Amino acid sequence: MKKLEGIKSWSLNIFTLKLKTKISAFFVLVIAFGVQAETYSTTENFKTNNTEKKLQQTEVTGVVLDQNNVPLPGANILEKGTTNGVQTDFDGNFTINLNNSNGILVVSYIGYKSQEISLNGKTQINITLEEDTAKLDEVVVVGYGTQTKKDLTGSVSAVKGEKLVKAPTANLASNLSGKMTGVFVNTATGQPGAEDINFAIRGTSTTGNNAPLVIVDGIVRPFARLDPNDIESVTVLKDAASTAVYGARAANGVLLVTTKRGNSNKPSFNFESSFGYQSQIRQIELMNAGEYARYINEAKNNYGLNPIFTDAEVAQYESGELPSYDWLGATLGNSAPLSKHSISASGGREGIRYFLSYGLLNQEGFYSTANYRQHNLRSNIDVELSNNLDLRLDISGRIEDRSDSSTNLNSIYQGALIGKPYLNPRLDEEVGPGAIATNGLGGSPIGHAERSGTNERLSNIIQSNISLNYKIPGVDGLVASALYSYDLTFNKNKIFKKPFIQYEYNGATDGYDQIIGGPSTISLAESRDLNDQQTLQLSLRYDRLFGKHKIGALALFEQIESSQNSLDAFRDNFISTAIPELFAGGTDLWSNDGVTIETARRGYIGRIEYDYDSRYLFQANMRIDQSFNFPNSGRTGVFPAFSLGWRLSEEAFMDNVDFMDNIKIRGSWGQVGNDRVPAYQFLSLFGFNGGYVADGAFQQGISSSGIANPNITWETATTLDLGLEFDMLDHRLGFEFDYFKKRTEDILRPNTDVVPGSFGASLPDVNYGIVDSWGGEALIRYKQRIGDFNFSVDANASWFKNKAIQLAEAEGVLPSIAQTGRELSLRTGYLSDGLFQTQDEIDNAAIQFSQSIHDGLAPGDIKYKDINGRDGDGNLTGQPDGVINADDRAIIGSSGAPNMLFGLNLFMEYKGFDLTANFQGATDFSRYVYSIPFERDGNSFREFVDSWRPGNEDAKYPRLSSGDASANNSQTSDFWVKEVTYCKLRNLEFGYNFNHISSVLEQLGIENLRVYGSATNILTLSNLGWRDPEGPSGLRPFYPQTKTLTFGVNVGF
Structure with a gap:
């Protein structure tokens, strides 16, 4: 049944003009106004300069550079003791008029040590700033802006992009494991091109969608498939004070990704190439033929059934006289190649900067039809149109090309797991080259993996941003900005299924019979999806320093609209596999379908910041959101947040505490929302479902598919967060701690009331649930340089708890299993x-x-x-x-995510050699490990050898059964639930940098050359034996996670 989802009988009343039309007109006006205003500004500056010359002021010019002679745009130049100051331009240049030719200039830039320059009559100076290793002035990306680390009042974790490229994995999201507090990343599969990555920030706090909001360069976009070499930083916003500016979808935290930009320096190029091999992270242990023969006979005997093998045959298999075969290895193979290559160029000249990159990822699967290829292309350009007007133009593209078998992966994997080990899966000698056998249960997993057809998925993604930033003349620190983004995704999916020839062993003839495997007919299913998203942001930003008083304000309008258009078609009964196109299919069994979905959101954001002498910090945020998911009466949500910070280290009573460099106490309170619920629940939906016969002909029918809930509204999360940070021993030792408490209300839950089937429709969801969650996070870090030896270590731990305060539960639910008052999941x-x-x-x-x-x-x-x-x-x-x-x-x-996480990150460097290690682990969660021994008389996990039998009464497992003959032992019970603790060595990388022979490299035109070897997921310590602790629970087979061994080279020139 299809829902009529493209209904337009309602409106947000925010689209009086199409976004493209409004944006085009707006940007033309802004650019024109900027040029005109610049002309006015130049004239006014000329008049002002003439007046100042009459007052005999001194004009001083100069340039501010870093230690690599790279210009620093936006550095602050202040005449000491006054409020007279300017900022450097795009190329680091500045001009300032001083009242005193012998005055002192205070030069500062975020992330660098401030300097005081005595002029002594000089009118032209060059200033070089040193990087501040204390990192207190490090810039951290936050919602719709940036802040220095020392001024943060919210709970924020960040990791630099350079740390993400240390692990050359196929899915970028997995590289975050263990690197930040409060962040859980679960990689459930290693399948090429799979998106099966689960994020959770600060545990589980709702029964609904628990995924965080992901923002890439200010726009809602996917994260996992970005090129790590393009990323400047990743920031995670965790408390309401940090996330409130994202309102509607920020209840589960926000992940901010910022890509790299160019600089005003000579062109530089970077090339990186790596090659490696993947293998299964844990080798599944199955019975060999001797074990299978002995123990399936035992299983049969336990239930009074006839044995399959004679005692003589059992002895022959156990001695190796008769062969044993590995169906899993024959189907999946032992390893698969993985390669990554990227090249980038960055630089600029007066008025323009650029960053360009191209990346290629090629990941093969464990069987021949499984592979994934990805191309990434990026262009980030900054242009100074005038002294007051800057333009940014970002365009990125990605091609994702996936190929797999047409057979469901789980079916392939399950068929390999239960393949009878006394049968040969490949019959090159018995039948002929390329012949394959059934697994003894009617199907060949090799045939399903390699010969049953293909599932080809192609995605073309184009993402673009254009933004203008205009410094309004006459009001220092006031900047007007406009951003427009347009993203377009085209998906094409083609599933071509076909039968294949396989051979089944015939015991009566001791030969092999040819049979048909896979689908009974040849069929083709195709689909096309075209999705676009447009985002408009208009903002005014004010930042100004008045002596010791720093004031900041933001007013921003955001509008997002998207559309999804899909079309699919199917035909069966092809007469040949030669033409895998729809027109070649039969006409007796076919279908086609299509749907259009449109969404819209609008937000008004406000922020006020104040700090006094970088000592007392205050921030207030508010977002007013409107969402298409709700009716007019509940469409608008208001989400406020407040935060305070106190840097005790800046107080006079701390002046004599020399070993303590920074102490900050912070606290925040706020509310955020969650509108990620099924759409249109406030409307009465209808669908095409069957029909009726009238006048001798079939008539299409339409029926109600659900009752409307006109009162549906936001899920709202209220969070209190308290934090402590300190740095000591000249910033070598640092510590951070956070405690949070969160209440999520109006959680959308299924209505538990029961209506008779004759009613004809289901009841709508209702806003009823309430969940409390709380927890803490701790981070400790230490770094030290001793001569040529440099090292750093950081360890983090996070713990979470939750409790269902109010949930809609069925009438008469057993108190022993009621969810209310207990932990979720x-x-x-x-x-x-x-x-x-x-x-x-x-x-x-x-x-x-x-x-x-x-x-x-x-x-x-x-x-x-x-x-x-x-x-x-x-x-x-x-x-x-x-x-x-x-x-x-x-x-x-x-069955939920772990309640405790920990991570350990190590880095060592000595005379060109470097070593990086990343450990991640979790505890306080469980996995359901039940599996059926000898399912359908197929093979079984070797662990069932330790089953109960006379003489083995202390066995790990109950007595053996065959084909799930035991209805008693297969009941869902705590016998099969295992509490889990694990620790994984996520990444280990060893490299050597040849920069100590720089004279040789310079002759070759090379600025940097590094070679490295990297291993991911190479060690897992767990109480689950061979099972992957991150894998799914229960019986569901899955494509295993992978460990990789990679060698690579990085060249800069």
């Missing part, structure tokens, strides 16, 4: 009490599930706890009743 099931050891124990135990199941119990089966019963009136008693049934269910674990 809990798993329910039965409580186990070990394994039965004797028949007498079974005879005296509660009836488990049913009399027939109980009668089939034997020593070695799981024993369950009888914790509840009912009286004669059907009321729960909380006492055993001699029967194990649904009333005995309880909480048996959590």
Whole structure:
């Protein structure tokens, strides 16, 4: 049934003109006004200069550079003891008129040590600033702007882009693991091109969408597929004071990504190339043929069934006289290549700067049809149109080319896992070259992986920003800005399915019969998606220093609209695989479909900042949002936030505490929203569903698919955050701590009321849920340079808890499994009490599930706890009743994200050699590890060797069964739930920089040359054995995570 989702009977009343039309007119007016205003400004400056000359002031000119002679635009030049000051231009130049020719200039720039320059009558000076290793003046990207680290009053974590390229993985998101407090990144699969990455900031705080908002260069965009070499920094905003400016979608935190820009220096080029191999992060241990033969016979015997193998055959397989085969290795292979290449150019001249880059990623899969290729192209250009008007033009493109088998990956993997190990998966000798066998259960996982057709997905993405920044003459520090962004994504998907030839062993003839595998017919499904997003931002920004008083303000308007258009078609019964195009398919079974969805959001943002002498800090933010997801009555949300900071280290009473460089206490309170809920729930939706016959002909029918909820509104999160930061020992040792408490209200939850099926529609979701969450974060870092040896280490830990205060639950829910008052994402099931050891124990135990199941119990089966019963009136008693049934269910674990995270990052450097290590781990979470031994009489995990049998009564697992014959042991229970703790060595990189032979490199025109070797995910310490602790729970097979070994070179010239 298709919903009529393109309904336009409602409106935000914000699109009186199309965005493109408004933007074009706006930018023409701004540029024209900027040129005109610059002319006016020049004239006024000329008049002012004449007046100043009459007053006999002294004009001083100069340039401000860094230690590499790179100009520093925007550096502050202040005449000491006055409010007379200017900033350097695009190329680091400045001109200032002084009242005293022997005065003192105070020169400062964020991230560099300030200098005081005594003029002594000089009128032209060159100033070189040194980088400030204290990092207190380090610029940190925040919502719609930047701040220095020392002035931050919110909870923010940041990592430089240079640290992300230390791990050449295929998915950039995984590189964040362990590098920042409060950030959990779960990579559930290593499949080429997969987007199966789960982000969580500060744990789980809602039953709805828990993903953070991702902003790239000021625009909502995906993150995982960016080229790491293009990234300048990644910042995570965690508390409401930091995220409130993003209002509508910031309840789960915000991830800010900033890409690199050019500088006003000579052109520089950087080339990096790496090659490596991937293998499975954990090798799954399956039974070999000897183990399989022995233990499947045991499983059959446990249930009175005939054995599959004779004792002689078991002995032959165990001795190796008869061969054993590895179906998993034959299907997936042992390794796959991975390569990455990138080249970039940056530089500029007077009035223009640029950063250009191209990147190529090629990732092969573990079977021949699985591969992924990605091209990244970026151009970031800054142009100084006049002294007061700057323009930025950013254009980036990406091509994502995925190829895979037409068969579902899980089916391929499952078929390989249960392949009977006494059968040969490849029959080159038995049948002929290229022949493949079934796994003994009717299908060949090799055939499904390599010969059942292809699933080809191509994505073309173009992203663009254009922005203008205008310094308004006559009002120092006032800047008007405008930004327009247009992103376009085109997706093409083509799934061509076809049968293949396979061979099945015939025991009667001791030969192989040819059969058809895969789909029974040849079919083709194609789809096209065209998605665009437009963003408009208009802002006024004011920043000014009055002596010791620093004032900042922001007023910003933002409007976002997007559209999604899709079309798909299907045909079956192709007569040949030669032409995989729709026109060649049959006409007796076909379909086509299409849908258009439009969305819109609007926001008004305000911010006020004040600090006194960089000692007392204050910030207030507010965002008013409107979202298409809600009706007029609930469309507008207001999200305020306030934060305070006190730098005790700037107080007079700290002057004599020499070892303490910085102490800051900060606190914040605020509210943010979440509108990421299913759209149009405030409307009565209809869909095409079946039809009826009238006048002898079938007529298309339309019916209601859901009842409207006209009161649906925002999910709102209110957060309190307290933080402490200090630096000591000349900034070598630093510490940060945060404690937060958060309440999320009006969570959208399914309506638990029940209506009869004859009602014809489902009830709408309602804003009912309330969840509390709280936790803490700690970071400690130390760095030291001893001669040629330089090292740094930082360790971080985060812990989270949550509690459902109010949730809509079904009437009559068991108190033992009710969610209200407990942690979110809990798993329910039965409580186990070990394994039965004797028949007498079974005879005296509660009836488990049913009399027939109980009668089939034997020593070695799981024993369950009888914790509840009912009286004669059907009321729960909380006492055993001699029967194990649904009333005995309880909480048996959590299926959510870990409640505790930790990370450790090491860096060492000595005479050109460098070593980087990144560890990440988690604890306080659980995984459900049940799997079926000998499913459909197929192979099983080797761990089931340790199953109960006479002589092995202390076994890890219950007695063996075949094909899930045990309805008792397969019940969901805490027997199969494992509390998990793990630590992974995410990345280890060793490199050598040849810069110490710079004279040789200079002759070759090379400024920098580094070679390195890198390994990712090479070590996992876990209590789950061979299982990946980040993999999915339960029975679902999955493409394994990968570990990689890579060698690369980086050249700068």
